[in-house]
Amino acid sequence: MSSRDRSVTSPPWPVAVPAGLALLFLGLPILALLVKAPWDRMWSVLTSETSLQALRLSLETASAATAVAFVVGVPLAWVLARAEFPGRRLARALVTVPLVLPPVVGGIALLLAFGRRGLVGQYLDSCCGITLPFTTPGVVVAEAFVAMPFLVITVEGALRGLDTKLEDAAATLGATRLAVFRRVTLPLILPSLAAGAVLAFARALGEFGATITFAGNLPGVTQTLPLAVYVGLEGDPSEAVALSLVLLAVSVIVLVALRDRWLRTGAAS
Numbered sequence: 431m432s433s434r435d436r437s438v439t440s441p442p443w444p445v446a447v448p449a450g451l452a453l454l455f456l457g458l459p460i461l462a463l464l465v466k467a468p469w470d471r472m473w474s475v476l477t478s479e480t481s482l483q484a485l486r487l488s489l490e491t492a493s494a495a496t497a498v499a500f501v502v503g504v505p506l507a508w509v510l511a512r513a514e515f516p517g518r519r520l521a522r523a524l525v526t527v528p529l530v531l532p533p534v535v536g537g538i539a540l541l542l543a544f545g546r547r548g549l550v551g552q553y554l555d556s557c558c559g560i561t562l563p564f565t566t567p568g569v570v571v572a573e574a575f576v577a578m579p580f581l582v583i584t585v586e587g588a589l590r591g592l593d594t595k596l597e598d599a600a601a602t603l604g605a606t607r608l609a610v611f612r613r614v615t616l617p618l619i620l621p622s623l624a625a626g627a628v629l630a631f632a633r634a635l636g637e638f639g640a641t642i643t644f645a646g647n648l649p650g651v652t653q654t655l656p657l658a659v660y661v662g663l664e665g666d667p668s669e670a671v672a673l674s675l676v677l678l679a680v681s682v683i684v685l686v687a688l689r690d691r692w693l694r695t696g697a698a699s
Contacts, residue, residue: 460678463671463674463675463678464675466671467671467672467675468668468671468672471668471672472672472675475668475669475672475673476672476673476676478669480649480658480669481658481669481672481673483649483650483653484649484653484654484655484657484658484673485655485676487566487569487650487651487652487653487654487655488635488654488655488656489635490566491566491569491570491573491634491654492573492577492631492634492635493631494570494574495570495573495574495577495630495631495634496577496581496627496630496631496634498570498574498578499574499577499578499580499581499582499627499630499634500581500623500627500630502578503578503581503582503585503626503630504581504585504623506525506582507581507582507583507584507585507586507589508585508586508589508611508615509521510522510525510582510586511585511586511589511590512589525578525579525582525583526579526583527579528575528576528578528579529579529580532639533576533637533638533639533640533643534639534640534643536572536575536576536639536640536643537572537639537640537641537642537643537644538643540571540572540575540640540643540644541563541643541644544562544563544568544571544644545562545563546561546563551563562644563644563645563646564645564646564648564651564652565645565651565652566645566651566652568644568645568652569641569645569652569654571644571645572637572640572641572643572644572645573633573634573637573640573641574634575640576633576634576637576640577629577630577631577633577634577637578630580626580629580630580633581626581627581629581630582626583626584622584625584626584629585619585622585623585626587622588619588621588622588623589615589619592615592618592619596614596618597610597614597615600613600614628684628687629684632680632681632684635654635655635677635680636656636677636680636681637654637656638656638657638660641654641656641657642657642660647660647661655673655676655677656677658670658673659673659674659677
């Protein structure tokens with residue numbers, strides 16, 4: 431008997447009531463955001479100089495953070511999935527720490543590491559003249575720190591579940607390990623790469639705590655869209671609501687983009 435045959439079309443009320451309450455709890459804030467949105471002045475708010483600066487900066491830094499996560503995160507995912515080395519469990523734990531670490535704590539950790547008096551930042555400042563805190567590159571660093579685990583975990587899972595027969599066949603035919611990875615492995619995990627990149631981009635775009643702690647909130651320099659929402663709450667709440675709708679739209683787009691992948695995963699399981 432398949433799982434579909436065992437499905438219950440009419441759940442009993444002890445299950446239906448708390449399930450309905452859960453949906454109401456999750457959906458009511460979104461509904462309130464849509465109902466209270468200043469639709470009559472939405473265009474003027476979104477096209478204001480502050481909003482456009484924040485939106486532009488958010489798109490640029492989130493894209494850069496995703497690129498950084500991709501360049502160094504994919505090799506890390508391969509190492510975690512395929513290589514055997516002492517401390518692999520510790521390395522995997524370090525990858526997942528930003529997922530559970532409070533963002534403000536992550537920002538403080540970044541300051542202690544890359545600040546002008548940080549473990550690494552002091553040498554970057556004295557030797558290279560590179561200062562990351564309260565700069566646009568600092569925003570990229572903060573966003574990459576919190577977004578990279580999403581890409582690494584997604585790609586590592588794909589590599590672990592990949593059938594290695596094609597890779598072994600390519601190696602038997604004389605292909606180098608780099609050629610096998612580039613011509614066989616990468617095309618096979620391309621959907622997971624895309625999903626991980628989309629998740630990392632969405633997480634970077636919505637990052638707040640680590641960014642404001644490590645990079646500050648300087649309009650046109652480090653004030654991303656979430657930070658502009660925070661400032662709007664103190665001044666013009668309608669502006670904060672309008673900008674929040676932009677972030678909500680991005681979240682919906684991400685969910686729609688990854689829907690087919692999640693459905694395939696569920697069907698396979």
